[in-house]
Amino acid sequence: MGSALVVAFAVLNLWATGAVFWLWIGIGFVSFAAATGPIAASSVGSRVGAWFRGIGYAGRAIAIAGFAAAVWLSVSVLDVPAGPLVSFGNGGLLGVSAIVFLEATRESLEVV
Numbered sequence: 001m002g003s004a005l006v007v008a009f010a011v012l013n014l015w016a017t018g019a020v021f022w023l024w025i026g027i028g029f030v031s032f033a034a035a036t037g038p039i040a041a042s043s044v045g046s047r048v049g050a051w052f053r054g055i056g057y058a059g060r061a062i063a064i065a066g067f068a069a070a071v072w073l074s075v076s077v078l079d080v081p082a083g084p085l086v087s088f089g090n091g092g093l094l095g096v097s098a099i100v101f102l103e104a105t106r107e108s109l110e111v112v
Helices: 002-017 022-036 043-054 056-078 082-111
Strands: none
Touching: 002 082, 022 082, 043 056
C-alpha cells in the first residue's frame, strides 16, 4: 500500500512540474534502486549502515540535515534547472518503491 502511495505522489509531482525528463527519471530509478538493493547488501553498504546506526539519533539528524543543506546550497549556487532535478528525485522515489515492493513480495512468497 505504501509503495502505491509513493508512486501516486511521484506521478502527481511530475505532472505538476509540467516537464518530464525520462533520462533523469531512469538515472534516478537505477541509482536509488541500486543503492537500496544490491549496494546496501554489499560489504561497503553494511559498513556504512553500521556507521550510520552507530552515530545515534542526534548524529543521524545532523548528517541528514547537513546533506540536505549541502544539496540545497549546491542547487542554489549552481542554478540547477528544476525539471531534471525533480525527475531524478521522483525516479529515485520510484526506484526505492520498486525495491520495497519486491522485498515485500519476496517475503510474502517465502511465508507460504
